[in-house]
Amino acid sequence: MATTIQQYRKSVTFNMTPMVDVVFLLIIFFLVSSHLAKQETQLEMDLPAADSGAELIDSADRLVVNVLTDGTVMLRGRTVPRGELRQRFTKHLEESGPDLEVRIRSDKSTPFQNVEPVLLRCAQAGIWNVKFAVYRTKDVR
Amino acid sequence: MRYRSIFDRGQGELEVKMTSMIDVVFLLLVFFIWTASFRVIEMSLPSSVSAVAGNQLPQDQAPPPEDDFDDVVIRIQWQNSTPSWQMNSVQVNSLEELRGRLGRIAKIKLDSRVILHPDPAVPLGDVIDVYDSARTIGFKKIHFAASEEI
Numbered sequence: 534m535a536t537t538i539q540q541y542r543k544s545v546t547f548n549m550t551p552m553v554d555v556v557f558l559l560i561i562f563f564l565v566s567s568h569l570a571k572q573e574t575q576l577e578m579d580l581p582a583a584d585s586g587a588e589l590i591d592s593a594d595r596l597v598v599n600v601l602t603d604g605t606v607m608l609r610g611r612t613v614p615r616g617e618l619r620q621r622f623t624k625h626l627e628e629s630g631p632d633l634e635v636r637i638r639s640d641k642s643t644p645f646q647n648v649e650p651v652l653l654r655c656a657q658a659g660i661w662n663v664k665f666a667v668y669r670t671k672d673v674r
Numbered sequence: 675m676r677y678r679s680i681f682d683r684g685q686g687e688l689e690v691k692m693t694s695m696i697d698v699v700f701l702l703l704v705f706f707i708w709t710a711s712f713r714v715i716e717m718s719l720p721s722s723v724s725a726v727a728g729n730q731l732p733q734d735q736a737p738p739p740e741d742d743f744d745d746v747v748i749r750i751q752w753q754n755s756t757p758s759w760q761m762n763s764v765q766v767n768s769l770e771e772l773r774g775r776l777g778r779i780a781k782i783k784l785d786s787r788v789i790l791h792p793d794p795a796v797p798l799g800d801v802i803d804v805y806d807s808a809r810t811i812g813f814k815k816i817h818f819a820a821s822e823e824i
Binding site: 558561564565568569575580581582583584585586587588589590636638639640641642643644645646648649652653656662663664665666667668669672673 | 701705708709714715716717718719720721792793794795796797798799801802803805806809810818820
């Protein structure tokens with residue numbers, strides 16, 4: 534009788550190791566996939582290089598504007614006709630408030646005439662927090 | 675015989691279990707390879723725009739005397755796929771010379787406004803070069819000139 538009880542007690546003890554293994558693997562998987570998902574959203578571009586660039590701070594009120602070499606303007610990943618830029622900026626400014634940051638990402642070979650309208654429309658809409666995406670000079674050269 | 679068996683058992687316990695260690699090392703390796711980002715880190719370069727009416731800028735203005743000017747207007751031109759610079763209508767031969775001049779101005783008056791006026795065809799990379807130089811030197815007010823009629 535005594536032996537059966539002892540056997541029963543033994544079998545109840547949990548083996549935690551595989552569970553911890555699996556949980557750990559899942560945590561790593563989700564960490565890594567979220568990290569990669571964030572990277573994938575960026576359009577591949579050869580940004581200009583600068584020495585005085587500041588670290589990118591996470592901000593909710595950021596509007597990323599991609600300006601392609603041919604002059605196509607992409608706002609939050611969607612192509613926007615140039616004529617609509619100003620009203621789009623005004624709309625975003627109303628939604629996000631005065632802290633709205635516009636981040637211009639453009640290839641270093643893009644002629645300035647394609648970037649200038651974006652700058653101008655920002656100024657006209659009243660957005661003064663405009664930043665250029667750049668690479669650090671030492672990272673590129 | 676009895677001693678030998680004890681000796682054998684003792685040796686068996688001394689062996690290091692490699693499997694679990696390799697498991698862990700492999701996991702760590704995979705983790706670090708995945709998380710290592712092979713992309714270059716992106717930085718931010720703050721900017722501001724100065725809206726100036728039409729074609730006022732800047733060639734028809736005579737260069738003001740060096741000691742009391744307020745605005746430094748840098749015009750970037752694009753000819754034969756190379757950039758050329760003009761500072762307050764004075765031709766500057768190289769980016770280094772431009773930096774030198776800006777540095778000298780900064781020593782006299784650091785709070786003067788620097789206005790960049792690139793030609794439409796100038797690639798953004800060359801515009802950012804000048805902009806970055808002015809920022810590195812320490813100018814706080816650097817603007818882009820834009821004509822209203824775009």
